[in-house]
Amino acid sequence: MRRKGTCMKQRLRRHIVLIGMMGAGKTAVGSELARRLRVPFTDVDSEIEAAAAMTISEIFARDGEAFFRDRETQVLARVLGGPPGVVSTGGGAWMRGENRELIRAHGLSVWLNCDLETLWHRVRQRSTRPLLKTADPKGTLAALIEQRYPVYARADLNFPARPADSVETSATRLIEAIHAAEPELLEQR
Template sequence: MRLKLKKTVVLVGMMGAGKTAVGRALAARLEVPFLDSDAEIEKAANMSIAEIFARDGEPFFRRKEAQVIERLLDEERGILSTGGGAYLADGNRTVIGEKGVAVWLDADLELLWNRVKHKDTRPLLRTADPKATLTEIFEARVPVYSLAELSVKADPSYSIEEMAERVVDALLTRPDVLETLA
């Protein structure tokens, strides 16, 4: 089945939800570019997200993130993976809604913790009790992620490709976003 993407799909959700891995698989499946706002910010700054947070602070990072997201939505249709905090900003939600479609990769707290607990690349989890921090972030962000136009429930048993197919299924409910070609 050939598919045509009509709008950029913006993957939103918590750190560890699979936005990058699923995004790459989804882009390959739909034969469109994969875009990653965090990677674009790192490339432009020539430093890691953690280094930007440490040097310039979160407010500076969030301003740059908003600029990059808007530029990526303007430049090319594809699959856009965003950082976990990107969708929290009203301005980002507005521009994503106007120029693309938000898809929330909805993973539960235990699945997220199992995926992030052994990584030290998450600046927000560099605390005395990272699981408690993750829980606080999760509880604060889920109500905002639930505003996304589409959501796909993650399951620990799904492979990356299976999760990408679940996203395709969700997108097919929106002919303005994804259409089947004969």
């Protein structure tokens, strides 16, 4: 008998695309989820940085947010056109209608839903968040939450974060939630 949360040979029928705010755990939980499902993991922000040979903060400073969002859509389309895997998007990716359509066409969207205090605890010491380079970064984060959460709520699956959960526990819970929401997504072999 296989223990819950252990690796199993599966075939992923569509991408699992993680959306949510910066600090929600998309990269950490996504990479663990991919490891367990034995599928590729792609962080769209990392792909953009690699293609541009600069950080997202540098792209924002040099070219602006609109330029970055266009590159984000291009990279997302390329990634979603490949073999199914787990994909982590930037916090603003889901806000663009074109990206939501791409994700819906190729995958299951999963919102990693985190409260303000958890997010703030995770991002407050990081200088790599260009949208938080303001006089009141926590207030800016709260405003982004107010703006984005109604749009994030359109995701196929709302996955509430539990701040005390480890990455491993979150991945186990997420696999269970995906099986419950869309059992045909994962084909066990």
